[in-house]
Amino acid sequence: MANKDICFHLGQHLDLGTPKQRFENNKQAIQLAKELASTGRTALPDELGLLSKYVGWGDSCLASRMHELTNLLTEEELRSARGSTLNAHYTALQLGFGELSIHALDRSTGIGHFKSMTPESLREVVDWTEIELDGLTATILKALHPNSRVFNMGFEAVNLPDGMFDLAISNVPFGDYGVFSKRLPKYLTNPIHDFFFANTWSLLRPGGVLMNITSRFTLDKKDDRVRKWLARRFDLLAALRLPETAFEENAGTKVVTDILIMRKRIEETEEAPLWVKTGVFKPDHRAATVNQYYLEHPDMIIGVPSMDGRMYQSDGYTVLPAGINLPAELSRTFKRVLTKLEPVSSSKEEEAIPVHFSDDTVISSKTPATSSWLPN
DSSP: OOOGGGSOOOOSOOOOOSHHHHHHHHHHHHHHHHHHHHHOOOOOHHHHHHHTTOOTTOSHHHHTTGGGGTTTSOHHHHHHHHHTTTTOOOOOOOOOOOSOOEEEEESSOTTTHHHHTOOGGGTTTEEEEEEOOOHHHHHHHHHHOTTSEEEOSOGGGOBOOTTOEEEEEEEOOOSSOOOOOSSSOGGGTSSHHHHHHHTTGGGEEEEEEEEEEEETHHHHSSOOHHHHHHHHHEEEEEEEEOOTTTTHHHHOOOOOEEEEEEEEOSSOOOOOOGGGOEEEEOSSSOOEEEEHHHHHOGGGBSSEEESOOSSOTTTOOEEEOTTOOHHHHHHHHHHHHHTTOOOOOOSSOOSOOOEEEOSSBEEESSOOOOOOOOOO
8 A cells, every 4th residue: 555645635725717727627637647557656745735736627727628638538538538538526625524433435536635635644544445437527626635445436336334434524416417226216216416415325334424525406396206205314413504606616607506424313203303304485576495404594604695596597596695704604603503413322333444446346254233224
């Protein structure tokens, strides 16, 4: 295994620059990643910094210039990169988690900013498994995080043991498309962002924490079947709604997103909590369907709800930044929420679970206690 000291850690906000600069950063990162992969050498510290500025192709200003990379990429790599444009919005938010020795899972990793932002005091005790579908991005990820278990495939294709993880944290793909799953009913596999919730449940230990950045429609859509399914299996610890500009700098898009923090229940319940329901946001003659949680907890919306949005033509709902300092406001909100949480005990063994790694499987040498799989 590679020396842990070479693993990249992000100590400050990345200055990603203009679209022109981001394109050049992407190009240089790809050139370097391919050179590292072909020679087998380890990236130098300054090279790790260059690799960390790769932002993918979710910004249309960057995607429109992908034809300039035909001499750098194979046809397969170009197809993969073009196919990633819908979801290549790499997280530029700092999220903290408790001081525990944990198995952590990132199911849509990008280049791994969640691991890169792990506080120094926790770097030796957090064991990461990272999944990234796009081949180019996965190559850069492996160079940045040589000690992670990195799977270059879709989340639905990775064979992971039930009950292995203490934390699953991701900026999940958004979109009105789904994936095939043998053990989940279709309504839990489409759209893709809901699949990332349902498919993670069995992988967490009882009391394990799920933290997803997801589309607002996980909570806001009128169809409540997914939320009912989740509510039987998870407690919602907190939901934070972000302003439409949260990903504009590095993704070139305005979109309202939620950070949902859930904890896997020790025992399932048939109760329907507040967040299963939706209500109506109607500041004037216009109206939008919004989750009841946000209607009753407006302090969990970081920004100002408005009907002046342009991304969702169906209702116009958005959250305007209104001059807020997003990192500072996120930090304050997380501290307020997380300090109120109580630890959960479970029947699982507390020791770390030894695992073995192959190309497409993580195999646990023992199976911790976990709930049975109930897809209803």
